[in-house]
Amino acid sequence: MTPKLDVPQVQRTAEAMRTAIASVIEGKTEQIDLAILVLFAGGHLLIEDVPGVGKTMLAKALGRAIDCRVRRIQFTPDLLPSDITGVSVYNQETREFEFKPGGVFANIVVGDEINRASPKTQSALLEAMEERQVSVDGQTHRLRPPFMVVATQNPIEMEGTYPLPEAQRDRFMARIEMGYPTRGAELEMLSAHGAANPLASLQPVTDGATLTKLAAGIGEVHVSQAVKEYIVDIVDATRSSSDLRLGASPRAGLQLLRAVRVRAAVTGRDYVIPDDVQALLASVLSHRVLLTSAARLAGRSGADAVTAAAATVALPRSI
Incomplete structure (x- = not known):
């Protein structure tokens, strides 16, 4: 049975998480709101910026605000794919292979400095992120919901x-940046964090089961044909943009x-309105597109190109 949409409960839970995380991350309301949104949507979040601006702190605070399993993977050049997915180990006593889960087996996976590992190791996350499962030695292991990867990376x-x-x-x-x-x-x-770790006092405000139930109900939010x-x-407009050599995917x-x-x-x-779409365009689409050489030389960003492409599309007349 599909859980029913409970908008007031979604609002209360999101507000409680926002307040808890804001006690750790100062002055970053927009970034906190987007992280919470991605969690409810069952997606994954990429936090990109220079070192020392709170990328890992935001990822940890999000995990601490939920009473669920959180694991942190420090990505380094010598990290192996099996460290992420897990490995089958031979047990001398039972004379059978046993699966030892890797770091991805958690509800919130914090991938710290993900782009410091080799492309081969980075790719170990692909199946887990898209299909919520891991395949090792011909065996498929499911990942329990909620499941979210919060990855940080340096430019x-x-x-x-x-x-x-x-x-x-x-x-x-x-x-997000x-x-x-x-x-x-x-x-x-x-003043607040100079003498103690702010994460130590952050208490969970919800749990994984509640989040999973609320997220399932959100699928009932009405989206009109015009908004779709x-x-x-x-x-489609991003695919024909003169600033982009690769537009957004389906x-x-x-x-x-x-x-x-x-x-x-x-x-x-x-119900969804066009303002919802416009508010999330840059955050959801800009990292997926590739700029042309001319656009890069002109100093344009992916967000600039996406916004310009969206401006060529007429707003829906009805919702």
């Missing part, structure tokens, strides 16, 4: 980094649809 210009493969970037529902805090937020951080066509037209449209449903529910509605 590719930093030393010792490998660019994420396009196939893996496409599996992240959204990408932390940015430097405001002066006031940085002063508050020095609007999403498809925007995705998976991008599906994940945008899931994301806007959550935004509507968190906002207190059981």
